[in-house]
Amino acid sequence: DTGVSQNPRHKITKRGQNVTFRCDPISEHNRLYWYRQTLGQGPEFLTYFQNEAQLEKSRLLSDRFSAERPKGSFSTLEIQRTEQGDSAMYLCASSWRAPSSRGNTIYFGEGSWLTVV
Amino acid sequence: AQKITQTQPGMFVQEKEAVTLDCTYDTSDPSYGLFWYKQPSSGEMIFLIYQGSYDQQNATEGRYSLNFQKARKSANLVISASQLGDSAMYFCAMRGAYYGNNRLAFGKGNQVVVIP
Numbered sequence: 700d701t702g703v704s705q706n707p708r709h710k711i712t713k714r715g716q717n718v719t720f721r722c723d724p725i726s727e728h729n730r731l732y733w734y735r736q737t738l739g740q741g742p743e744f745l746t747y748f749q750n751e752a753q754l755e756k757s758r759l760l761s762d763r764f765s766a767e768r769p770k771g772s773f774s775t776l777e778i779q780r781t782e783q784g785d786s787a788m789y790l791c792a793s794s795w796r797a798p799s800s801r802g803n804t805i806y807f808g809e810g811s812w813l814t815v816v
Numbered sequence: 817a818q819k820i821t822q823t824q825p826g827m828f829v830q831e832k833e834a835v836t837l838d839c840t841y842d843t844s845d846p847s848y849g850l851f852w853y854k855q856p857s858s859g860e861m862i863f864l865i866y867q868g869s870y871d872q873q874n875a876t877e878g879r880y881s882l883n884f885q886k887a888r889k890s891a892n893l894v895i896s897a898s899q900l901g902d903s904a905m906y907f908c909a910m911r912g913a914y915y916g917n918n919r920l921a922f923g924k925g926n927q928v929v930v931i932p
Contacts, residue, residue, distance in 0.1 A: 730918070741820075741907050741922025742861065755918055788859060804851065805920060807861035 701725060703808035705791050711814045712781055719777045720811040724793030731774050732805060733766055734790040735759065742790055748774060781815045788812050819843075820908050820923035828929050829898050836883070837893040837926045839908030845869075848912035850891040851920060852882065855905040864906075867891055898930045 704723040712718050724731050729750050734742035745764070747755040750771040760766075763781075768774040778785055788810040819842040829835040841850065852864040867875045867882045875882040883892040895902055905927055909920040 732918075739924065741909070741924055742920075743922070744919040747918045790859075790861065792861070804863045804866060806863065807853070810859040812859070 703791055703793055703806055705789075705808040705811050707811060708809065709812045709814075711816060714783060714815050715780055717777060717779045718781055718813060719775055720789050720791075720813075722774045722776070722791030722808060724773070724791070725806055726772075728793035728795050728806075729771065730794045730796070731768055732792040732794075733774070733776050734792065734807075736788045736790060736810070737786075745776075745789075778813070781813075783815045786813055786815045820910055820921055822908055822923035822926050824926050826927035826929065828931055829902075831900060831930055831932050832897055834894060834896045835898055835902075835928060837895070837906050837908075837928070838890070839892060839923060840888075840890045841908070841910050842889060843910065843912050845912040848910055850882070850884070851909040851911070852880070852891075852893045853907045853909060853922075854902075855907060855925070857904070861907070865893065895928075898928075900930050900932060903928060903930045 706721055731748045733745040735745055736742040744757050745760050746766050748768040751768050763779045766776045790807050790810045792805045792807040794805045821840045824838055848869045850867045854862045854864055865875050865877045865880045865882050867884045874884050879896045881894045905925040907922050907925045909922045911920055
């Protein structure tokens, strides 16, 4: 399977605990994105990497959230001191270039569901 | 601001019939791109079709076509010959300079259920 891979697919955690999600993008893609999706909403942009550099961050990415892409390949998204409002699906995506055409679109993974109890 | 609006309630469509999903957008950018994604219950966002703001023709990809009306700022998705596997949420998204060329702004989605 050469698509975007995310794990774990589901995570239930107690409020206040830390969680980490991993994303493996499509191998030849140098751009990696994290989005968050809550029930009844479309995905919302969180952050974007080009290779190992984190170039954009949304204001949604509070200081409890940190994303890394240390070698320009896989990425991790860590949420510290989780809150119930963090319950959502966290989607990772990758692309070769900026989303500007049929051939330069963003490809998404299946997402990681987080439930904070 | 840049905004995508999808306001249709959940839709039931008979198998083999066509369905149109509405999407309107608001942007002041002269250059932008419009995307449609399908999200089945598994969660993955599957790319369907793309329309560039300067494209002269409406985009088509197999059974998917995009009815792009630039002056009205609408980019409706048409799915022809619906199949049971088309049951999913469908999201319209836009990329533009205002929101950042590396970001997609999504609407709230349209729910489609195909019935045999």
